[in-house]
Amino acid sequence: MTLKLDKVNRGPHLSTLVASSISREIAQGRLKAGDQLPTEQALATTFGVSRNVVREAIARLRSEGRIWSQQGRGAFVADATNATVLTIDHETLQRADSFRNLFELRGMLEVQIAALAATRRSDADIVAMEQALDGMRTAPYGSVAWLKNDLGFHRAVAEATQNPYMGQFLVFVSERVRESILAAGNQQKSDDMARTTLGEHERILAAIKAGDAKGASAAMTRHLAGAASRVGLPGGEASAKPASPARHSRLRKAVRGQAAG
Amino acid sequence: MTLKLDKVNRGPHLSTLVASSISREIAQGRLKAGDQLPTEQALATTFGVSRNVVREAIARLRSEGRIWSQQGRGAFVADATNATVLTIDHETLQRADSFRNLFELRGMLEVQIAALAATRRSDADIVAMEQALDGMRTAPYGSVAWLKNDLGFHRAVAEATQNPYMGQFLVFVSERVRESILAAGNQQKSDDMARTTLGEHERILAAIKAGDAKGASAAMTRHLAGAASRVGLPGGEASAKPASPARHSRLRKAVRGQAAG
DNA sequence: AAATCAGGGTTGTATGATAACACTACAAGA
DNA sequence: TCTTGTAGTGTTATCATACAACCCTGATTT
Numbered sequence: 001m002t003l004k005l006d007k008v009n010r011g012p013h014l015s016t017l018v019a020s021s022i023s024r025e026i027a028q029g030r031l032k033a034g035d036q037l038p039t040e041q042a043l044a045t046t047f048g049v050s051r052n053v054v055r056e057a058i059a060r061l062r063s064e065g066r067i068w069s070q071q072g073r074g075a076f077v078a079d080a081t082n083a084t085v086l087t088i089d090h091e092t093l094q095r096a097d098s099f100r101n102l103f104e105l106r107g108m109l110e111v112q113i114a115a116l117a118a119t120r121r122s123d124a125d126i127v128a129m130e131q132a133l134d135g136m137r138t139a140p141y142g143s144v145a146w147l148k149n150d151l152g153f154h155r156a157v158a159e160a161t162q163n164p165y166m167g168q169f170l171v172f173v174s175e176r177v178r179e180s181i182l183a184a185g186n187q188q189k190s191d192d193m194a195r196t197t198l199g200e201h202e203r204i205l206a207a208i209k210a211g212d213a214k215g216a217s218a219a220m221t222r223h224l225a226g227a228a229s230r231v232g233l234p235g236g237e238a239s240a241k242p243a244s245p246a247r248h249s250r251l252r253k254a255v256r257g258q259a260a261g
Numbered sequence: 262m263t264l265k266l267d268k269v270n271r272g273p274h275l276s277t278l279v280a281s282s283i284s285r286e287i288a289q290g291r292l293k294a295g296d297q298l299p300t301e302q303a304l305a306t307t308f309g310v311s312r313n314v315v316r317e318a319i320a321r322l323r324s325e326g327r328i329w330s331q332q333g334r335g336a337f338v339a340d341a342t343n344a345t346v347l348t349i350d351h352e353t354l355q356r357a358d359s360f361r362n363l364f365e366l367r368g369m370l371e372v373q374i375a376a377l378a379a380t381r382r383s384d385a386d387i388v389a390m391e392q393a394l395d396g397m398r399t400a401p402y403g404s405v406a407w408l409k410n411d412l413g414f415h416r417a418v419a420e421a422t423q424n425p426y427m428g429q430f431l432v433f434v435s436e437r438v439r440e441s442i443l444a445a446g447n448q449q450k451s452d453d454m455a456r457t458t459l460g461e462h463e464r465i466l467a468a469i470k471a472g473d474a475k476g477a478s479a480a481m482t483r484h485l486a487g488a489a490s491r492v493g494l495p496g497g498e499a500s501a502k503p504a505s506p507a508r509h510s511r512l513r514k515a516v517r518g519q520a521a522g
Numbered sequence: 523a524a525a526t527c528a529g530g531g532t533t534g535t536a537t538g539a540t541a542a543c544a545c546t547a548c549a550a551g552a
Numbered sequence: 553t554c555t556t557g558t559a560g561t562g563t564t565a566t567c568a569t570a571c572a573a574c575c576c577t578g579a580t581t582t
Contacts, residue, residue, distance in 0.1 A: 015320055055313075059274075063280070085325070085347065085348040086429065086433045087345055088345070088426075112373065165366045169347065
């Protein structure tokens with residue numbers, strides 16, 4: 001008999017619980033922008049924790065831009081648009097439709113990025129892409145090294161736009177996509193997939209090298225469609241039908257691969 | 262004589278300073294992934310603060326996914342890809358090229374979003390867009406209400422894609438763009454601009470209403486080009502020349518408008 | 523050899539105290 | 553009446569200390 005042990009749910013820190021609790025109050029509208037939070041002492045007693053824990057929670061919320069506080073006055077709920085960080089919590093990522101939506105966002109970014117990279121790439125960018133491709137050739141499909149170089153290639157393309165935000169956003173979204181895939185199931189590898197994926201990358205590189213913007217975005221579109229089908233998503237094009245709620249129950253089982261790059 | 266008083270720069274909290282200091286060590290590679298941080302006590306003495314302050318800083322870094330800690334062992338630098346939040350700090354936003362790069366990223370997103378919205382919009386989405394436009398018509402150009410409805414229109418378009426991440430990302434980028442504009446200088450309004458901007462929005466709405474994807478992205482492209490020129494940016498198209506470092510010194514002065522939506 | 527236990531080091535939490543600051547009310551002076 | 557000073561109260565910011573929970577190591581015991 002094989003045991004099925006979940007990781008011990010060593011409760012997250014108390015400050016995390018307090019922070020999420022306050023966050024939820026804000027998200028669900030029970031605390032509106034401009035409202036004053038209870039005093040730290042009051043929060044400490046209501047949550048049954050020390051004031052120290054409350055302060056850690058507040059420090060966290062403040063760094064996220066959700067609240068602001070002033071010595072001698074109190075803490076207040078900030079305007080939602082003041083959030084300084086973009087965060088996607090783990091709960092959301094577990095939902096099946098998250099994967100489809102994130103993948104769509106990633107595709108939207110990458111197709112445009114590829115076109116821009118083709119017109120702006122420097123020699124150093126080309127070298128970085130080729131190095132990443134070499135790394136993929138020597139690593140087994142789906143391995144950590146492979147995934148690292150796969151991400152490296154896409155990051156190199158993004159950085160070839162000479163716009164640092166492109167890389168920042170793309171890496172963030174890509175990592176969320178990967179996390180979402182991991183949450184859905186195990187990977188399934190084959191040498192055939194490795195060859196196909198490599199070929200797709202090579203075509204992207206060739207178009208960027210040639211300065212062919214349309215070719216680059218076309219190659220990227222094809223690559224994303226391939227990646228989508230490799231992870232069991234029907235059709236990877238941005239013009240696909242909207243995700244209908246009815247399909248979500250089936251989607252989770254359909255997502256299998258870990259290497260979707 | 263009208264006084265021009267800057268808001269008093271009351272220094273940030275000690276925990277913020279400590280957190281940024283550690284963050285910098287990580288960003289600049291002096292602390293690599295997997296490295297163990299000094300103990301809280303050691304950090305407290307080196308920074309000359311109490312252990313409490315150090316803990317608030319660590320709580321913040323932990324929530325950002327930059328480090329992880331375990332009771333009884335210590336705190337360790339996390340892998341960069343584990344970052345759960347996407348953050349653009351204020352220092353970076355002050356730089357002149359940030360604005361151009363953020364605007365480019367925003368454009369890339371919105372043009373695609375407009376096309377997608379045209380094929381997926383529901384009736385409720387159309388209503389939301391019309392309400393936002395009405396709000397813009399009754400508010401003076403550049404006022405808080407105007408800006409709020411402007412952002413509301415674009416968010417409504419993003420939400421019409423039925424992909425929640427689209428709105429989330431777009432709003433985040435748009436707010437950074439606005440912040441970047443505010444950092445650069447004062448706004449300059451005119452009734453003419455209000456009419457032009459409204460017209461651009463109306464054309465976007467019409468195309469989305471008609472389900473015309475190409476028309477919607479074309480209208481959005483024109484709107485962004487207009488917005489770019491209104492804030493003094495030469496040419497707002499995604500296919501523009503890369504931002505050459507030589508131009509950056511001039512860019513700051515060129516950015517004037519606050520209402521770039 | 524393996525299990526157990528003791529000890530030190532580290533993080534997590536609690537508690538109390540003090541300083542810095544904001545707000546209010548009220549008195550003092552013009 | 554209006555302004556200014558001042559005391560008092562409540563809040564956040566920070567410090568200091570103590571203890572619990574936990575990890576790791578090494579000696580001790582079985």
